[in-house]
Each structure stands twice: as structure tokens, then as C-alpha cells.
Amino acid sequence: MRLFEPRAAYAAMIVVPSLLIWLYLCFAHGRFWRSAPQLAPATPPEFPDVDIVVPARDEAYTIGAAIGSLIAQDYAGRFRVILVDDNSTDGTAALAGAAARLTVISLQSKPAGWSGKLWALAQGVAAGRAAVLLFTDADIVHDPRHLSTLVAKLLQSRLDLVSEMVRLECSSFAERALVPAFVYFFQMLYPFNRVNDPQSSVAAAAGGTVLIRREALERIGGIEFIKDCLIDDVALAQAVKASGSIFLGHSGLAASMRPYRSFADIWHMISRTAFTQLRHSPALLTLTLLGLGVVWWVPAAALLLGHGWLLGCGAVAFGLSAGSYQPTLARYGRSPLWALALPLIALFYMAATLGSALDYWRGRGARWKSRAYGAG
Numbered sequence: 001m002r003l004f005e006p007r008a009a010y011a012a013m014i015v016v017p018s019l020l021i022w023l024y025l026c027f028a029h030g031r032f033w034r035s036a037p038q039l040a041p042a043t044p045p046e047f048p049d050v051d052i053v054v055p056a057r058d059e060a061y062t063i064g065a066a067i068g069s070l071i072a073q074d075y076a077g078r079f080r081v082i083l084v085d086d087n088s089t090d091g092t093a094a095l096a097g098a099a100a101r102l103t104v105i106s107l108q109s110k111p112a113g114w115s116g117k118l119w120a121l122a123q124g125v126a127a128g129r130a131a132v133l134l135f136t137d138a139d140i141v142h143d144p145r146h147l148s149t150l151v152a153k154l155l156q157s158r159l160d161l162v163s164e165m166v167r168l169e170c171s172s173f174a175e176r177a178l179v180p181a182f183v184y185f186f187q188m189l190y191p192f193n194r195v196n197d198p199q200s201s202v203a204a205a206a207g208g209t210v211l212i213r214r215e216a217l218e219r220i221g222g223i224e225f226i227k228d229c230l231i232d233d234v235a236l237a238q239a240v241k242a243s244g245s246i247f248l249g250h251s252g253l254a255a256s257m258r259p260y261r262s263f264a265d266i267w268h269m270i271s272r273t274a275f276t277q278l279r280h281s282p283a284l285l286t287l288t289l290l291g292l293g294v295v296w297w298v299p300a301a302a303l304l305l306g307h308g309w310l311l312g313c314g315a316v317a318f319g320l321s322a323g324s325y326q327p328t329l330a331r332y333g334r335s336p337l338w339a340l341a342l343p344l345i346a347l348f349y350m351a352a353t354l355g356s357a358l359d360y361w362r363g364r365g366a367r368w369k370s371r372a373y374g375a376g
Contacts, residue, residue, distance in 0.1 A: 011310060018298040019313045022320040030191025033324035035331050037192065038250045039164065041145040042152035047077025048131045050147065053124030055117045056138035057086040060095050062257045065141050067096045074144040082127050084120040103127065114227045122223040133217065135210040140166055143253035150211040153247060160216035160244035161237060163205035164251035170332050174263045180338070181345045184328040195248040203241040207233035209254055216240055230276045250331070267352045274356035285357050289350055296346035
């Protein structure tokens with residue numbers, strides 16, 4: 001054996017666990033790789049009133065299309081769009097337009113201890129009385145059938161919360177290289193089948209589209225319960241699932257308009273919350289980076305440098321990783337060959353995670369729309 005000579009036994013101690021991890025991921029981890037489920041357009045059995053709450057801060061580029069798509073929903077019941085303008089400086093509220101179903105709330109400040117988005121959501125929730133709430137972002141455009149489809153799933157499956165990962169922008173080279181992987185890694189972290197299984201403790205949501213019963217929100221203590229959470233969608237889903245049922249899927253009826261034109265844009269998107277997700281723990285950061293190295297780099301190294309059965313183990317592990325990526329690549333219309341770049345793509349995400357920790361330790365903390373959210 002030539003791999004890492006003269007210590008092939010040590011190499012085996014790394015390569016074999018890497019293969020076992022991939023066997024587990026592909027065959028016992030909630031079939032995360034399927035890039036499913038996706039709701040088909042549907043009509044609900046009844047039409048409860050719905051308040052659609054849209055928090056917005058400096059969204060002039062997208063707000064008109066986003067609000068227009070919500071006002072145009074083909075929903076037989078009563079619904080109202082509540083735009084909460086969070087102290088925008090670019091005329092977001094004015095560009096949203098005016099309509100009978102649109103209410104605009106303008107905020108000038110937020111209380112200490114709240115994230116800006118969650119304070120805006122809380123004000124939107126308080127402004128309405130509908131039994132069902134839809135939280136959506138100011139950079140998402142919705143098919144006219146979307147609201148009916150979400151409500152149909154909520155009622156027919158007797159759920160408390162329905163969330164969808166909307167289709168992300170994938171036009172620039174940076175987006176084509178990294179956005180499908182972002183979706184793939186999210187599915188790996190929160191397998192949708194397990195999220196949707198009432199017997200599983202795994203819970204997650206995608207903040208771009210969250211339909212929730214008002215009574216379920218009130219049961220967990222309202223938006224205030226998660227007021228300081230930067231990863232608020234996952235926190236909300238975890239709180240709701242503790243006493244109810246939730247659904248997470250992919251959307252074919254909503255798409256994000258937010259562009260990530262450069263690798264730097266995507267770096268900032270990742271680093272903004274990566275270390276927060278690790279609870280600002282150096283130990284978790286170290287374990288995460290080591291684990292990602294074993295998952296993504298050991299198979300590639302064994303495939304390139306290995307010999308004999310170690311080469312075989314590396315080939316199988318790398319093949320499983322590449323094969324598991326194919327459904328997500330197909331969802332975004334990307335070439336299957338992008339799977340060969342997964343180790344490099346993973347390295348980018350690992351570096352951005354480390355960068356998130358370095359920012360925190362340097363006192364920079366997370367920033368979003370010119371707001372800082374704390375640091376060490």
C-alpha cells in the first residue's frame with residue numbers, strides 16, 4: 001500500500017470511517033439526497049382568513065414584484081398583505097405601491113434584544129387577526145396558486161406549520177457553483193423526511209415561506225419567544241414541533257429574486273450565521289471542520305493517492321457523495337459534472353464558517369442590512 005506510507009494502517013483509520021459515514025448518509029439519513037418533497041398546486045377544502053406579513057429593510061430592488069405577486073394570489077378566502085418597513089432608507093415602502101389588500105407599517109426603531117426582522121414580524125402579527133399567518137421575505141415572487149397550495153397542505157395534513165425552501169437565484173457563475181450546494185448541505189443538515197416525521201426530533205423551516213396557525217404561534221409565546229435568534233426559521237420550527245406537527249418541502253411556486261453575483265456575496269451570506277449555528281463554541285467549530293474534512297476530503301484523497309482496497313473505499317465514498325448530489329443539481333438545471341467539484345465547494349463553505357468564527361472573535365459579529373447583531 002502506498003497511501004500515506006509507511007503508515008497505511010493510520011490511513012485506513014480515516015478512510016474506512018469516511019466510507020461508513022457515506023453509507024450512513026445515503027442509506028440511513030432520511031433520504032436527504034432526494035431533494036423532495038415538493039407540493040403540487042392544490043385547492044384547500046376551506047379558506048380561512050390569512051394575514052401575509054412581509055418584513056422589509058432596504059428592499060427597493062425587489063419589493064414591487066414581491067408585493068405584486070402576493071396581492072395577485074388566487075385565493076377564494078380573505079387575505080391581507082401587511083408590509084412592515086423596518087426603517088428603510090431607499091424608499092422601500094413607497095415602491096411597494098398601494099392596493100386595497102395592502103397595509104404598510106413603518107418602523108423607526110427596535111427594542112434592545114430583538115433582531116430587526118423578528119421585531120418587524122411581531123408588529124405585523126399584532127396588526128392582524130387572521131387565524132392563519134404567512135411569513136415571507138421581501139425578495140420572493142409567488143405564483144398566484146401558492147397561497148392556496150400552502151393552506152391546502154396545512155388543513156389537509158392537520159399541521160401547525162408549513163414551510164418551503166423557495167427556488168434560489170442561480171444565474172451568476174458564483175451562484176451556479178455554490179447555490180445548489182447550499183441547498184444540498186441544508187438538506188443534509190435537516191433531512192426533510194425527518195423534519196416531517198412527527199416521531200423525529202429534527203425540526204427546521206425555510207424563512208422565505210412559513211405558513212403558521214396563529215394559535216400555534218401563540219402557544220409557543222409568539223414571536224417574542226425567538227426574538228433574539230438569528231437563525232429564526234429553524235428556531236421557530238423547533239418551538240412549534242415541540243408540541244405540534246410541521247412540514248418542510250421545496251417550492252415550485254415561489255422563487256427568490258435576491259442575487260449573489262460574486263463569491264464574496266455568498267461568503268457573507270454563509271459567515272453571517274455559521275458560527276451562531278455552532279453556538280459560538282470553539283469545540284463545535286473544531287469538530288465541525290474536522291468532520292467536514294473526513295466527509296469531503298478523505299474520499300478525494302484516497303481516490304487520488306490510494307492503492308488497493310483503500311483506493312476502492314475512497315472510490316465508493318466519493319461515488320456516493322457525487323451520486324447523492326445529482327437530484328439537487330437536476331433541480332437547478334446544473335451539469336452532473338459539478339459533483340466532481342464538491343470537495344472544493346465544501347472547502348469554500350468550511351472557510352466561510354471559519355471566517356464567521358474569526359469575525360466573532362474580532363468583535364465584528366453578524367451584520368445584515370447595516371445592522372450589527374453582537375460579537376464576543
